[in-house]
Amino acid sequence: MGDHHHGPAQGISRWLFTTNHKDIGTMYLWFSFAMFLLGGFFAMVIRAELFQPGMQLVEPGFFNQMTTLHGLVMVFGAIMPSFVGLANWLIPMMIGAPDMALPRMNNWSFWILPPAFLMLASTLFMEGGAPAFGWTFYAPLSTTYAAPSVTFFIFAIHVLGVSSIMGSINIIATVMNMRAPGMTYMKMPLFVWTWLITAFLLVAVMPVLAGAVTMMLMDIHFGTSFFSAAGGGDPVLFQHIFWFFGHPEVYIIILPAFGVVSQIIPAFSRKPLFGYASMVYATASIAFLSFVVWAHHMYTVGMPIAGELFFMYATMLIAVPTGVKVFNWISTMWRGALSFETPMLFCIGFLILFTLGGFTGLMLSIAPADFQYHDTYFVVAHFHYVMVAGAVFSMTAAIYYWLPKWCGRMYNETMGKTHFWISFIGFNITFFPQHFVGLAGMPRRIPDYALQFADFNMMSSIGAFIYGASQLLFLYNVVATIVAGKSVSDEKVWDGAEGLEWTVPTPAPYHTFEEPPLVPKPVGTI
Amino acid sequence: MSSFRLSRIPAIDTALKLVTISAVMFAFVFVVMVPLYNVLCDALGINGKTSSQVYTAVPAAVDESREVTVQFVVINNDGMPWSFAPTTRVMRVHPGAANGVVFTASNPTDQSMVAQAIPSISPSRAAAYFHKTECFCFEQQALAARDGAEMPLQFIVDQGLPRDIRTITLSYTLFDVTDTVTDGLAAR
Amino acid sequence: MRKRVAGLILAFLSPMSVAQNQVNMSPGVTEIGADIFELHMLIMWICVVIGIAVFAVMFYSIYAHRKSKGHQAAQFHESTKVEVAWTVVPFLILIAMAVPATSTLLEVYDNDEAELDILITGYQWKWKYEYLDESGEPVAFFSNLATPQEEIYNTDQKGDNYLLEVDEPLVLPTNTKVRFLVTANDVIHSWWVPEIAVKRDAIPGFINEAWTRVPEEGIYRGQCTELCGAYHGFMPVEVHAVSRPEFDAWMAAKRGDLTGMTNG
Ligand code: HEM
Numbered sequence: 001m002g003d004h005h006h007g008p009a010q011g012i013s014r015w016l017f018t019t020n021h022k023d024i025g026t027m028y029l030w031f032s033f034a035m036f037l038l039g040g041f042f043a044m045v046i047r048a049e050l051f052q053p054g055m056q057l058v059e060p061g062f063f064n065q066m067t068t069l070h071g072l073v074m075v076f077g078a079i080m081p082s083f084v085g086l087a088n089w090l091i092p093m094m095i096g097a098p099d100m101a102l103p104r105m106n107n108w109s110f111w112i113l114p115p116a117f118l119m120l121a122s123t124l125f126m127e128g129g130a131p132a133f134g135w136t137f138y139a140p141l142s143t144t145y146a147a148p149s150v151t152f153f154i155f156a157i158h159v160l161g162v163s164s165i166m167g168s169i170n171i172i173a174t175v176m177n178m179r180a181p182g183m184t185y186m187k188m189p190l191f192v193w194t195w196l197i198t199a200f201l202l203v204a205v206m207p208v209l210a211g212a213v214t215m216m217l218m219d220i221h222f223g224t225s226f227f228s229a230a231g232g233g234d235p236v237l238f239q240h241i242f243w244f245f246g247h248p249e250v251y252i253i254i255l256p257a258f259g260v261v262s263q264i265i266p267a268f269s270r271k272p273l274f275g276y277a278s279m280v281y282a283t284a285s286i287a288f289l290s291f292v293v294w295a296h297h298m299y300t301v302g303m304p305i306a307g308e309l310f311f312m313y314a315t316m317l318i319a320v321p322t323g324v325k326v327f328n329w330i331s332t333m334w335r336g337a338l339s340f341e342t343p344m345l346f347c348i349g350f351l352i353l354f355t356l357g358g359f360t361g362l363m364l365s366i367a368p369a370d371f372q373y374h375d376t377y378f379v380v381a382h383f384h385y386v387m388v389a390g391a392v393f394s395m396t397a398a399i400y401y402w403l404p405k406w407c408g409r410m411y412n413e414t415m416g417k418t419h420f421w422i423s424f425i426g427f428n429i430t431f432f433p434q435h436f437v438g439l440a441g442m443p444r445r446i447p448d449y450a451l452q453f454a455d456f457n458m459m460s461s462i463g464a465f466i467y468g469a470s471q472l473l474f475l476y477n478v479v480a481t482i483v484a485g486k487s488v489s490d491e492k493v494w495d496g497a498e499g500l501e502w503t504v505p506t507p508a509p510y511h512t513f514e515e516p517p518l519v520p521k522p523v524g525t526i
Numbered sequence: 527m528s529s530f531r532l533s534r535i536p537a538i539d540t541a542l543k544l545v546t547i548s549a550v551m552f553a554f555v556f557v558v559m560v561p562l563y564n565v566l567c568d569a570l571g572i573n574g575k576t577s578s579q580v581y582t583a584v585p586a587a588v589d590e591s592r593e594v595t596v597q598f599v600v601i602n603n604d605g606m607p608w609s610f611a612p613t614t615r616v617m618r619v620h621p622g623a624a625n626g627v628v629f630t631a632s633n634p635t636d637q638s639m640v641a642q643a644i645p646s647i648s649p650s651r652a653a654a655y656f657h658k659t660e661c662f663c664f665e666q667q668a669l670a671a672r673d674g675a676e677m678p679l680q681f682i683v684d685q686g687l688p689r690d691i692r693t694i695t696l697s698y699t700l701f702d703v704t705d706t707v708t709d710g711l712a713a714r
Numbered sequence: 715m716r717k718r719v720a721g722l723i724l725a726f727l728s729p730m731s732v733a734q735n736q737v738n739m740s741p742g743v744t745e746i747g748a749d750i751f752e753l754h755m756l757i758m759w760i761c762v763v764i765g766i767a768v769f770a771v772m773f774y775s776i777y778a779h780r781k782s783k784g785h786q787a788a789q790f791h792e793s794t795k796v797e798v799a800w801t802v803v804p805f806l807i808l809i810a811m812a813v814p815a816t817s818t819l820l821e822v823y824d825n826d827e828a829e830l831d832i833l834i835t836g837y838q839w840k841w842k843y844e845y846l847d848e849s850g851e852p853v854a855f856f857s858n859l860a861t862p863q864e865e866i867y868n869t870d871q872k873g874d875n876y877l878l879e880v881d882e883p884l885v886l887p888t889n890t891k892v893r894f895l896v897t898a899n900d901v902i903h904s905w906w907v908p909e910i911a912v913k914r915d916a917i918p919g920f921i922n923e924a925w926t927r928v929p930e931e932g933i934y935r936g937q938c939t940e941l942c943g944a945y946h947g948f949m950p951v952e953v954h955a956v957s958r959p960e961f962d963a964w965m966a967a968k969r970g971d972l973t974g975m976t977n978g
Pocket residue numbers: 136250251253254296297315316318319322357358359360361362364365366370373374375379382383386387390391
């Protein structure tokens with residue numbers, strides 16, 4: 001492109017028409033944060049209703065709309081786009097490329113997202129209300145028995161699926177074609193590796209999700225019977241297709257988080273990542289295994305015992321590469337020179353809580369035990385430990401870690417640490433008791449509950465309000481940093497940071513690596 | 527990727543290949559997953575589905591040495607007002623022998639209606655050994671207003687039925703498909 | 715209000731001391747329930763032990779290898795021996811877990827030789843129970859939530875079995891192998907009673923199987939565990955396990971009702 005040396009355009013058109021990976025990354029990040037607040041608001045409604053037994057604030061049908069939208073907005077609106085934003089900002093800078101490989105497509109893949117979520121949110125005001133069938137939208141509750149707004153839901157899923165696929169194609173094309181000379185695959189920072197593998201997962205399974213919602217659409221409007229027994233179909237088929245997408249999807253969410261943690265822990269340990277190669281292989285094997293474990297979400301549908309056993313063994317096996325990762329991170333810290341700035345605190349929080357979530361995952365993988373855990377709050381606790389304390393904590397760490405590089409200003413460390421401690425404590429008050437109520441027999445997705453669950457639910461709600469409020473502190477800290485943070489100008493903002501992104505000036509200029517950099521020798525080992 | 531190129535520009539080449547992969551995965555859901563699931567259901571009796579084809583009996587010896595209990599269950603799906611019941615609820619049969627049972631159905635409403643009965647067998651392992659030589663579930667059943675009918679089922683339990691299965695339950699869920707039929711959109 | 719605040723403080727300070735705050739899975743009353751409970755405890759303890767080991771290393775490192783204490787970073791970054799060890803050892807531990815898991819699963823799937831068959835049908839939002847019997851019309855009835863709206867909408871004091879009580883419970887004879895055939899009338903539901911460790915999805919059009927043998931008389935409560943629409947939280951399960959003679963008497967009475975009904 002001819003306008004290499006110009007800065008950004010002025011005004012709104014800068015953002016509407018930008019093809020700059022940094023601008024697009026910024027927009028993804030702000031968008032996902034807005035979705036995080038929206039999804040968080042839905043969660044607050046849920047927790048407020050569950051504060052006490054009895055129905056107080058909302059009606060049961062509306063409660064289901066809240067749980068459904070909370071899940072959809074958090075998974076597809078907050079977590080996934082936030083990591084795409086991070087990828088946009090960082091991948092070109094980490095591999096020494098001037099931009100993403102397909103900048104115009106990059107612009108589209110972002111700009112189709114806000115309309116998709118606008119449409120999804122608008123279902124709240126439609127007749128019959130928003131989707132109320134859970135983020136897993138099992139047929140026939142989501143087909144024959146759904147409110148008319150389901151059609152808009154399907155359309156929204158299609159659009160955000162297209163956006164994800166375009167984003168992933170861009171990432172793969174960038175990584176495969178735009179690496180600076182000397183940046184071999186096994187020298188790439190781990191964040192690039194995990195995103196490369198994630199992008200392949202996305203390209204493979206987002207179309208499966210699209211297929212599932214297309215079949216729903218056909219069943220609802222065109223008289224087919226994919227998921228209705230009456231016409232020779234089968235509602236269980238829906239679950240197989242959904243989880244064939246859904247289980248890889250949970251790894252789509254966590255793999256980039258693994259990448260982030262693998263960048264930050266070495267930086268604050270001042271020591272190279274332990275077992276770089278085994279990290280790459282572990283990531284690849286997790287991705288591969290994620291295609292053959294989907295039915296562990298369906299142990300109670302009445303599969304033949306052979307299927308039940310196969311999926312149980314395969315799921316248990318995933319614990320091995322996951323364990324390898326945890327061991328590697330801890331070995332990275334071992335005999336390092338550790339310091340505990342906010343990004344490191346969030347990574348340590350990640351390490352502890354994600355490991356707990358992995359343990360409950362292992363428990364859930366045991367089919368006969370899952371007959372007691374399935375669809376209880378125990379599962380809710382499990383996936384919030386891996387998704388919130390896993391993906392969201394690592395995302396938060398990433399923002400604190402790279403924000404000074406991006407805007408040339410340092411965040412307020414005291415406020416950052418306060419944010420960490422409030423988040424960490426709030427999170428655990430919210431979700432730890434959910435293990436207890438789950439084991440004691442409280443089903444998930446219910447607006448009201450028996451009295452023996454009351455105390456722990458109240459605790460959960462209070463924790464949730466604390467955790468929610470701490471995110472406002474985060475927002476304040478980030479805005480204050482961008483507007484008026486203390487200037488930093490060292491290229492290496494953190495003394496232990498390694499990688500090409502730390503070789504460009506701070507703040508990172510609008511265009512970086514227009515000339516490919518010399519890849520320093522030891523990068524591969526970091 | 528390989529030396530096969532879709533475009534001379536490397537990034538576009540990669541992108542086009544990836545678009546192809548995602549298109550293939552989209553098609554995969556329809557042309558592989560759905561049919562494969564149905565094949566697996568037939569083979570493994572997932573959900574106790576029985577074959578939707580008429581079994582053309584291969585005459586074979588009746589296994590007089592054992593008796594299997596066959597139990598019939600009926601369920602009316604949502605909004606299905608017909609009364610529907612087997613004339614016999616339990617039968618004892620020898621594997622290999624041909625058996626018959628009649629179900630009665632009546633439509634108490636003032637509209638003519640069309641129904642579809644969906645069979646399901648428990649234990650699902652037994653589904654592959656339960657052969658229907660004639661069944662009302664192979665076709666949709668229409669009943670005029672306030673009309674009734676007798677609906678026959680002929681079946682053979684395969685001699686190969688695992689010995690540890692002593693009871694087979696066959697359920698029919700009756701669905702109201704009047705709307706899909708009158709809309710002319712009945713699709714399988 | 716005062717009570718509420720007190721409850722809150724209690725919940726914070728000493729959750730374990732409040733008798734009603736169960737924190738673990740119930741071992742239940744059936745053999746399978748006990749097996750599952752043991753499996754659950756076994757795996758949990760294995761996880762706890764591994765967790766303690768892993769976190770001990772981490773916290774030691776956080777304590778001893780701090781830059782602020784002047785610790786110098788080592789520069790090692792791989793060790794094939796260690797890496798092989800922590801791949802192989804977890805694998806062996808998993809095999810040790812898989813053995814009891816498999817045998818328990820086989821037990822759960824052993825539906826044969828039941829003495830009593832019951833068809834359970836999920837409806838939006840209630841359960842229907844049908845005792846399948848050779849002779850004549852099956853005994854069948856619906857089981858609805860019995861908790862009054864006033865309790866749910868907080869205008870009345872909530873009872874002890876709030877949301878876990880029904881108008882007509884499922885009655886089972888003790889020490890009898892009972893087979894459940896589970897299906898649904900509209901959307902997918904799931905029938906769960908924790909204390910007898912039975913959870914099966916109820917799928918419209920298809921039947922699923924499960925079984926139990928309840929050794930002790932008692933009342934066991936559960937709920938629907940698959941989102942089935944607005945009132946999913948309001949379709950509990952209540953099982954009364956009674957002695958065989960009591961069951962027979964109940965059955966006879968039910969049959970009497972039934973003939974009474976068809977005659978009238
Ligand atoms: C050691 C690795 C893991 C294992 C063995 C594991 C296993 C399981 C199993 C068996 C279930 C089904 C539980 C049930 O519904 O009864 C489950 C649910 C779930 N897991 Fe994991 N898991 C692991 C890691 C993760 C990760 C990394 C994520 C995402 C970041 C994740 C997200 C979820 C979610 C979202 C659900 C619930 C889905 C739903 O029903 O809504 N899991 N997990």
